[in-house]
Amino acid sequence: MKLFGTPLLDYLPALGLALFTAAFLATSYTYSAQARAFPAPVAWVTLALIALDLVSRTQTSAGEAIRRHLNPGAHTPEASHALDKHLAAALWLAVFAVALALIGVLCAVPLYMFASLRFQGRRAWFTSLWISAVATGALWLLFAVLLRLELYPGYFFGGA
Amino acid sequence: MLHLWLSGIGGLLQARELMFLTLGMAMGLFFGAIPGLGGATALALLTPLTYGLDPFTALALAGGVMGAVPMGGSITAILLNAPGSAPSAATCLDGHPLAQQGKAGLALGAAASANAIGGIIGTISVLAILPIAKELVLLFGPPELFLLAVLGLIVVATASRGKMLRGLIAGTFGLMISFIGYNDVTGALRFTAGIAYLWDGVHLVPALIGLFAVAEMINLSVKGGAITKDAKAVAITSMTSGLLETFRHWRTVVRGSLVGTIVGAIPGVGGTVASFLSYSLTVQASKNPESFGKGNIEGVIAPEAAINAKDCSCLIPTLAFGIPGGVEMAVFMGLLVLHGLQPGPLMLIDHQVEIYGLIWALTGSCVLASFLGLFLARPLSKLTLIDSEILVPTVMSVALVGSYAVDRNIGNVIVTAIFGILGYLMIRFDYPRLTMVVALVLGAAAERNFHQTSMMSDGNLSIYLHRNVCLVLLIGIVALLVAPLFRGLKRAPAAGLAL
Numbered sequence: 001m002k003l004f005g006t007p008l009l010d011y012l013p014a015l016g017l018a019l020f021t022a023a024f025l026a027t028s029y030t031y032s033a034q035a036r037a038f039p040a041p042v043a044w045v046t047l048a049l050i051a052l053d054l055v056s057r058t059q060t061s062a063g064e065a066i067r068r069h070l071n072p073g074a075h076t077p078e079a080s081h082a083l084d085k086h087l088a089a090a091l092w093l094a095v096f097a098v099a100l101a102l103i104g105v106l107c108a109v110p111l112y113m114f115a116s117l118r119f120q121g122r123r124a125w126f127t128s129l130w131i132s133a134v135a136t137g138a139l140w141l142l143f144a145v146l147l148r149l150e151l152y153p154g155y156f157f158g159g160a
Numbered sequence: 161m162l163h164l165w166l167s168g169i170g171g172l173l174q175a176r177e178l179m180f181l182t183l184g185m186a187m188g189l190f191f192g193a194i195p196g197l198g199g200a201t202a203l204a205l206l207t208p209l210t211y212g213l214d215p216f217t218a219l220a221l222a223g224g225v226m227g228a229v230p231m232g233g234s235i236t237a238i239l240l241n242a243p244g245s246a247p248s249a250a251t252c253l254d255g256h257p258l259a260q261q262g263k264a265g266l267a268l269g270a271a272a273s274a275n276a277i278g279g280i281i282g283t284i285s286v287l288a289i290l291p292i293a294k295e296l297v298l299l300f301g302p303p304e305l306f307l308l309a310v311l312g313l314i315v316v317a318t319a320s321r322g323k324m325l326r327g328l329i330a331g332t333f334g335l336m337i338s339f340i341g342y343n344d345v346t347g348a349l350r351f352t353a354g355i356a357y358l359w360d361g362v363h364l365v366p367a368l369i370g371l372f373a374v375a376e377m378i379n380l381s382v383k384g385g386a387i388t389k390d391a392k393a394v395a396i397t398s399m400t401s402g403l404l405e406t407f408r409h410w411r412t413v414v415r416g417s418l419v420g421t422i423v424g425a426i427p428g429v430g431g432t433v434a435s436f437l438s439y440s441l442t443v444q445a446s447k448n449p450e451s452f453g454k455g456n457i458e459g460v461i462a463p464e465a466a467i468n469a470k471d472c473s474c475l476i477p478t479l480a481f482g483i484p485g486g487v488e489m490a491v492f493m494g495l496l497v498l499h500g501l502q503p504g505p506l507m508l509i510d511h512q513v514e515i516y517g518l519i520w521a522l523t524g525s526c527v528l529a530s531f532l533g534l535f536l537a538r539p540l541s542k543l544t545l546i547d548s549e550i551l552v553p554t555v556m557s558v559a560l561v562g563s564y565a566v567d568r569n570i571g572n573v574i575v576t577a578i579f580g581i582l583g584y585l586m587i588r589f590d591y592p593r594l595t596m597v598v599a600l601v602l603g604a605a606a607e608r609n610f611h612q613t614s615m616m617s618d619g620n621l622s623i624y625l626h627r628n629v630c631l632v633l634l635i636g637i638v639a640l641l642v643a644p645l646f647r648g649l650k651r652a653p654a655a656g657l658a659l
Contacts, residue, residue, distance in 0.1 A: 013589040017333065024336050027351060035348035037614070038607045039339045046332040053325055069645050070325035086588075089381045090581050093374065096556060097577035101570050105561055113553045120381075121549025135554050139561055149565050159570065 005059025014053045021046045092116060104154025105143075110136040165287070168516025172524070177220045177517075180213070184224020185525045189532060191225070192232020192245060199229035199245060199488040207495045215499040215511075219518040222495055226488065227279065227525025230431075230467040231533040234271040238460070239264055240555055242373030246364060247431030247467045249372055249597055250439045254452060254459025256376070267460050269402020272530040274413055274464035277406065279526025281417035282424075282469030283519055289425065289476065290508075300426055302612035303623055307633040308426070309606035312433055314640045315440050317595045324644050330586065331595035337362055338603020345611040357571035364600060366563040366572035367579045371593050373559040374580025379587055380548045399534055405457045412442050416462040420469030425476045431467050431488075432601045436594060438466035468526045472519060479507050479515060 001008050025043040028036040056066035092112075099108035113132030117123045123131075143149045153159045171177065184206075191202035202225045210218040233248030238255035251271060258267040300308070313335075317327030340351040341361030352358040406413060416438040423434035442462035443452045452459050478489040480503075493503055501511055508515065563576040586593050617623035624630045 013585070013591070017329065021333075021336070024351065031348055031350055032346070034611075035343060035346045035350060038610050039336065039350065042332055042335050042339075046329065046336065049325060049329045049332060053329060056325065066325070071323055085382050086584075089378045090584070092381070093378065093556065093577050093580055097560060097573050100560060100564070100573050105564070109557045109561065113557060116553040117549060121547075123549065131550060132553075135557060139557060143561060143565055147565070149568065151561070152564055152568075152570050155570075 003058075004063070006057050010057055011054060014050050014057065018047065018050045018054075021050060088120075092120065100152065100154075101159075102155050104157055104159060105151040106136065106140065107154060109139060164512050164516050167513045168518075168520050171216055171513060171517045172220060172520050177217055177521075180217050180221040181224040181521050181524060182528075184221040184521075185228040185529050185532070188225040188228025188525065189232040189235075189529055189536075192229035192234075192248075193236050199226055199491075202229065203488060203491040203495060207491065207498060210495060210498070213499075215501055216514055216517055218495060218499050219514055220521045222492060223518050223521025224525040226471055226492070227468070227522045228529035228532075229488075230464070230471065230526075231272060231275050231529040233467075234275065234460075234464060235268065235533060235536065237372075238267045238271060240373065240551075241376035242555060242559060243368065245431075246368050246597075246601070247435040247463070247470070249368055249432065250435035250463035250594075251460055252372055252376075253439065253594065254454070254456050257453065257455035258457070258460065261455050263455065265399045266402040266405065266457065269399030269534065270405045270457050270460050271402070271464045272399075272533045273403045273406040274416070274461040275468050275533075276527045276530040277413050278417045278420060278465030279468035279472065279523050279530075281414065281465070282421050282472035283523040285418070285421040285469065286472045286476065286519060289421070289473065299629055301627075302609040302616065303627055304629045304633065305426070306606055306609035306613055307624065307630055307637065309602040309609065311633050311637050311640075312437060312602060313595060313598055314637055315437060315444075317592075318440075318444070318640050318644065323590065323592055326590065327592045327595045330591045330593065331599045334596035334599025335603045335606070337367075337596075338600050339607065343607070345608055355571075357569065361604065362575060362600070363566065363569075363572055365566045366575040367600060368597065369559050369563045370576040370579025370581075371583035371586075371597065373555060374576055375583025375587060375593075377552045377555050377559070378580060378584040381552045384548055402457070406461055409458050409461050411445075412458045412461045413465045415441060415445070416465030417469040420466035420471075421473040423466070424470030424473030431470045431474070433598060434466040434470040435463035436598050438462045439594075471526070472522055475515075475519065475522075479503055 003011070021043050025040065025047070028040045028043060052066055052070070056063050056071050096108065096112045099112060102108075103111075110132045113135050114128050117128035117131055118125065121128075140151070144151050172181065187202055187206070188199065191199065203222060206221065206225065210221060213221070229245060230248065233243055233245040234251050234255070237243040237248040237251040238259050241252045241256040241259075243249040243252055255267045255271065258264065313331045314328075317331050318324050338361065340358050342349050342359050349359060419438040419441060420431075420434045423437060424431070439452075439459060439462050442458050443449050446452065446456075446458065448456075474489050478493060496503055496507075501507060501514065560573050560576055563572040564570060566572055583593055585591075586596070613623060624634060
C-alpha cells in the first residue's frame with residue numbers, strides 16, 4: 001500500500017521518531033517554565049525536522065526538492081534480510097542483558113556464549129562448551145583479577 | 161623558558177620515571193583497547209596506587225596512561241568498530257570500513273603515525289599557547305560556549321554525506337536524550353520515568369558502547385560471515401603504507417592537530433568533539449566527500465591527529481583554571497590534589513617543572529605507544545578474520561561487562577543494550593550516528609550555558625549579537641545552514657539536463 005507514491009512502511013522510522021518527540025514534548029510541558037526552557041524548543045525543532053523528513057520520503061515535487069537540497073545522499077533500506085533475522089539478533093541481545101541483570105556475569109556469560117554458539121552458530125557441543133568456558137575465564141581474569149572489579153552477582157544472588 | 165623545558169625532560173629521563181612512564185603507557189594501551197574502560201577508568205584505578213610515589217613520578221605514570229589511551233582505542237575502533245573510548249568513535253567511521261576491505265594494517269599504520277604526529281604538534285602548540293592561555297580561555301563565556309555547541313552539531317550534521325536533514329534529526333534526538341536526569345541549573349528532575357538510574361542522565365560511555373560496538377555486532381550477526389572476508393587481503397596489508405599515507409595527507413594531520421589543540425583548550429568540550437569536528441572539517445575540505453564513511457584513509461588520520469593534540473591542550477584549562485577539559489581530566493585533577501598540586505593559576509607559577517615534565521611524558525607516551533601499537537597491529541589484524549558466530553557473542557560479552565565496569569552499575573548494561581538496538585536501527589534506516597554522539601556529549605553543557613546566558617542577559621537574546629566571538633559563531637551557523645540550499649540550486653539545473 002502506498003501513500004504519495006511511497007510504501008507506507010517507509011514512513012515508519014520518521015513516524016516512530018515523531019511519536020517519541022511528541023511524548024517528550026508533552027512531558028516537557030509538565031515541568032516548570034525554566035526546566036523546559038531548552039528541551040521544549042529542541043523538541044519543537046525536532047518535530048519540524050521530522051515533518052520535513054516525512055515530506056522528503058514522498059514522491060511529490062516538494063519531497064523531491066527537500067531530498068535534493070537536504071538529503072541527497074539518504075537511501076531507503078533494502079529488504080535484504082528477513083525480518084525474523086533482525087528480531088532474532090535483537091532478541092539475543094535483550095535476553096543476554098536481562099540475564100546479566102538477573103543471574104549475574106559469571107552465570108549469564110557462559111550460558112549466553114554457549115547458547116549463541118550452539119544454537120545460532122550451529123557449532124558442535126564440545127566446541128561451544130570450551131569456547132564459552134575460555135571466554136568466561138578470560139573475562140573473569142581481566143575484570144575480577146587484573147582490574148579487581150567485583151563482577152555483578154545478579155539480582156537473584158544478592159545484586160542491588 | 162628553555163631551562164624549564166629542559167628541566168622537565170631531564171626529570172623524565174631518570175630510570176625510575178622512565179619505568180613508570182612505560183608502565184603507564186602499557187596500561188593506557190590496554191585500557192584504551194577495552195570498550196568501556198578508557199583513560200578515565202585507568203586513572204581512577206591508578207590514583208590510589210600512586211599515593212606512595214613522588215609527584216613527578218606520579219605525573220609520569222599518569223602522562224603515560226593518557227598519552228597511550230587513544231592508540232589503544234584506535235586499535236579496537238578500527239578492527240571491531242568498538243571504540244575503546246568515546247573520542248575513538250570517529251575513527252570507526254572510516255577505520256572499520258577499511259578493516260572490512262582487508263586494509264586493517266593500512267588504517268592502523270595511519271592511525272599510529274597520525275597519533276604520534278598529532279601528539280607532537282599538540283605539544284608544540286601547548287608550549288606556545290601556555291604563556292597566553294589565560295587570555296584565550298577567557299574569550300569564551302557561556303554565550304560563546306552555547307553557540308559553539310550549536311555550531312559543532314551543525315558542522316557535524318552538514319558533513320553527514322548528503323544527509324544533513326537526517327543528521328540534524330539525529331542531533332536533536334541526541335539532545336533530547338541528553339536532557340534526561342537532574343538539571344544542575346534549574347534543579348529539576350526530568351524525563352526519568354521514575355527510574356533512579358536516570359537521575360544522573362544517560363551515562364555516555366555505556367551509550368557509546370551500545371551505539372558502536374553492540375550495533376555493529378547486531379549488524380554482523382544479521383549479515384553473517386567475518387568482518388573481513390578475504391584472508392589474503394589482511395595478510396598482505398602493509399602498515400608502512402599507512403605511515404606514508406599520513407605524510408601524504410599532511411594538511412589533514414595539521415588541520416586535525418590544530419582542531420584538537422583549540423577544542424582541547426576549551427573546558428568541558430573534550431576529545432569526542434575534537435575528533436568528530438576534525439573528521440567533519442576534513443570531509444568538508446575534501447574534493448571527494450562521498451568517499452568518507454566507506455574507507456577513506458583521511459577519515460582515520462583526521463580524528464587520530466585531533467585526539468592526541470587535544471590530550472596536550474586539555475591540560476591548559478585543567479592546570480591553569482582548575483576547570484577539567486573532560487572526564488579524564490576531572491579524574492586527573494583528583495590525582496593532582498592527592499599529590500598536593502592544587503590546579504589553578506598558582507600551579508603555573510609554583511610547579512612549572514612538574515607541568516613541563518607532564519607535557520613531555522604525555523608526548524613521549526603518544527609517540528612510543530604508536531610504535532608499540534604498530535608492533536601489535538599485525539597480530540591484531542587477524543581478529544577481523546574470526547567468524548561472526550564466535551566474534552559476536554565474545555564482543556557482546558566484553559562490551560556489556562565492560563559497560564557494567566564503567567561505574568559498577570547494572571543499569572549501564574540495559575542502556576548499552578537499548579542503544580545497541582537504537583544504533584542498529586540508525587544504521588538500517590540511514591540516520592547518521594555521528595551527530596547523535598556529539599549531541600549526547602554536548603547536550604548538558606549546551607543547556608547549562610544556555611541558562612547561564614539567559615541569567616546574564618535577563619532572557620534577552622540580543623546578547624548573542626553584542627559579543628564579537630558570538631557574532632563570528634552565528635555567521636558560521638547561518639552559513640552552514642544556508643550552504644546546502646545553494647548547493648542544491650547548483651545541482652538542480654544539472655539534474656534537469658540529465659532528465
